[in-house]
Amino acid sequence: MANYRYGEYDGGPDPLATPYDVRGALDDMGDDILGGGTPAEALRDLLRRGWQNRRGLDDLLRRVRERSRELRSRGRLDGMLEQARALLDTAIGQERAELFPDPSDDARLREADLDALPDDTSRAIRQLADYDWRSQAARETFDKLRDLLRREVLDSQFRGMKEALENPDPAAMQRVKDMLADLRTMLDADTRGEHTQEDFERFMGEYGDMFPENPQNLEELVDSLVRRMMAAERLLNSLSDEQREELANLMAQALEDAGLAAEMAALGDALRARRPELGAPQRGVRMSGEDPLGLGDATSAVSDLADLAELESALGQDYAGANLDDVDEEAVRRAFGRQAVDDLEALRRIERELQRQGYLTNNGGNLELTPKAVRRIGDTALRRVFAGLENGMRSGDHDLHDAGQAGDLTGATREWEFGDEQPIDVPRTVRSALLRSIGQGGLPPATPRGAAEGRRGRVKLSPRDFQVAETERRNSAAVSLLVDLSYSMALRGTWAAAKQTALALHALLRSKYPQDAIQVVGFSNYARELRETELAGLGWDMVQGTNLHHALMLAGRHLDRHPEHEPVVLIVTDGEPTAHLQRDGRPWFDWPPAPETLELTLAEVDKMTRRHAALNIFMLAEDDRLSAFVDNVARRNGGRVLRAAPEHLGEYVVNDFLRTRGARRQR
Structure with missing residues (x-):
């Protein structure tokens, strides 16, 4: 027998994994969409809330802000100046204590030199560089100061360098010089196109302990160095002019003492040539802590705050064209660890899968629902409507299990x-x-039953x-639902109910009466026919005008295209007609309504009456002028007027349609 080996599958996605089910995510979005939101708004709200035990963007934002507050309260950015001054004062005090008992002129001259030291710490350190200390304790304190400055300054440029130089061994400083030289060589080779990943791996094998970020290639290493340099500049810009000058001089003095000034200047030039953003001015930050921070720790805090600020902006998604791909995964990992990255990836997958599985499309940056998604949301709207119907109002049609069948075989x-x-x-x-x-x-010929080839x-x-x-063919209906989209619908809070009603009616006709022809018309200053895919993402129009005249014209054309169908016209509005279509195709608005507007609208009502189409009007507002108008329509047409609270609009419309259709079947 052949030998088989089994191991972990590594050929891509798990072929046995169950399909990623985003229908629940779409249902959650549907709640917002049925409430009047657009698909983009609904998806953004879902990503903010999170889904299926995954943290959403709001939770990540909260953690970013908490982390920022924690960093800001960590300490003061001028702590390096305070530490350096304290060590310098200690060394001078120790030297004075050694000189005081000595009555010689040399002791007095030395005291005079100490008295003449400038107040600026960096200049004082420079003048004392060649001073011959009498006190051994003072000499050790001054050496400790210079060593601290070297380590802190290098740590401000290379994160973790302070620990690498904890032992003031000359060999350790020489290794730093060798690292800078090799880094420059590697950058120059990359500029010439001669750098390889093997070169980088050899470099990290030699100096990897100096780079705790553990970069995986040269670009990641450059990224970490650039972030550090920009943070150092932000730190300087966070100080007063006097503090900035003093700290910059201290840093320059420390690099000169370490023999690294030329190497660091050359590295800065090489990085600026690769990353022009290094030349841009960097904004300072505010810290609220009381404890003094070392230069390296202060630079790290400033760098982390800058990362968090960018992360907060990306997670907020409050700018044009915002996308989850804008969120820096590495910044999330540095701030909060692997779990937060997994949560972010889960959110990204929701958006990808909604598009991949055919629920959303991105049309030129505009997120739209597909017919598949609209059908599911419409079914949800219909279930809500049926759930709200009182037992006495229920029609038997919606409980049939043979939906879509047109009659007896x-x-x-x-x-x-x-x-x-x-x-x-x-x-x-x-x-x-x-x-x-x-x-x-x-x-192919079949073999005897039970034979090995029987399945052929x-x-x-x-x-x-x-x-x-x-x-058998049942009576079919041509249904036209006219929905008011005017600004007043949003002001009164009735637009969400109107949208849900339109989707529910669409779902009802699609599932129970597929032979019916439905048309949805939205009207404000103009009227327009709305496709099913438009309904879910539709918003109200921020314009003046309730052009029922134009809406009835479109409805009449729909009925004329289906002369063999029973005509059904349903009107949902919260105001009387205030606009009509002129002969040149432009709308005319006037309030109170112009006599011509009412005359033309009622003329279309009369045409509907001649088509034997009853107009059932659902009023969403109590208004004397509206009541007078709809009562006039009812008298001329024979239709009904129903005063519906917005929260029950869907129930009224669907129930009215079911009753009307049931009555037709009984005739």
């Missing part, structure tokens, strides 16, 4: 077409497949083989 069949919901005729479907297979050369005689079905059972 006739015995005839026909080929299945996309969208058909009639039952499949299994025997005739299999017969069609057999005839097709024989026509294409015959079926199976019949393969294709979509064109399917046959559906013909049914």
Whole structure:
């Protein structure tokens, strides 16, 4: 027998993993969309809240702000100046204590030199560089000061260097010089296009302990160095002019003492040539702590604060074209660890999967729902409407399990077409497949039952083989739902209910009455027909005008295209007509309504009456002028007027439609 080895699968995504189910995410978005939000707003709110035990952007933002407050309270940025001055004063005090008992002129001259030292710490240290200390304790304190400055200054440029130089061994400083030289050589080789990953790995093998960020390639190393240099500049810009000058002089003096001034200047030039952003002015930061911070620690705090500020902006997603890809994953990892990165990736996956599985499309940066998503959201809206219907108002139609069937079976069949919901005729479907297979050369011979090759005689079905059972045709309806989109709908808080009602009615007709023809018309200053995919992402129009005249014209054309259907017209509005369409196609608005507006609107009402289409109007506001208008429409047309609270609008509209349709079937 062959030998087999089993190991962890590493050929890509797990082929046995269950599909990523984002329908629950879409349902959560649907709550916001049915509440009047757009798809982009609903997705943003979902990502802010988080999903399925994953932290959302709001939680990450909260942690960013808490971390920023913690860093700001850590200490003072001028701590290096305070530490240096304290050590310098200690050394001078120790020297004075040694000189005081000595009555010689040399002792007095030395005291005079100490008295003449400048107040500026960096200049004082420079003058004392060649001073011959009498006190051994003072000499050691001064050496400690200079060593501290060297380590802190290098730590401000290379994170972790302070620990690497904890032992003041000349060999350790020489290793730093060798590292800078090799780093320059590597950068120059990369500029010439001669750098390789092997060169970088050799460099890290030699000096990796000096770079605790553990970069994986030269670009990551350059990133860490650039962030450090920018943080050092921000630190200086956070100080007063006097403090800035004194600290800059201290840093320059420390590098000169260490023999690294030329090397660091050359490295800075090389990095600026690669990253022009180093030349841009850096804003300072504010710290609120009381404890003095060393230069390296202060630089780290400033660098982390800068990262957090950028992270806060990216997580806020409050700018044009915002995307989760804008969030720096490495910045999240540095601030909060691997778990936060996993949460961020889970949020990114939601957005990707919604698009990959066909629920969302990105059309030129505009997020839109697909028909598949709208159908699911519409079904949710319909379930809510049915849940709100009182038992006494319920119609039996919505509980039928044979949704989509048009009537009793006739015995005839026909080929299945996309969208058909009639039952499949299994025997005739299999017969069609057999005839097709024989026509294409015959079926492979079947072997005796139970034989190893017995499965070769199976019949393969294709979509064109399917046959559906013909049914008797029921009465069909041409339904036109006219929805007010004017600004007043938003002001009164009724627009969300109108949107949910339109989606619910669409879902009802699609699932229960697929033979009906539905049209949704939105009207404000103009009227326009709305596709199902537009409904979910639709917002109200911030314009003046309630052009019911134009909406009725579009509805009339819809009814005329389906003369064999029963006409049903439903109107949802919160105001009387205040606009009409002129002969040149432009809208005319006036308030109170112009007589011509009312005349033209009522003329369209009369046309609807001649089409035998009853206009059922759902009023969303109590207004005397609106009441007078709709009562006039009811008298002329014979339709009904229903005063509906916004929270029950969907129930009223759907229930009214079901009653009307039930009455038609009984005739």
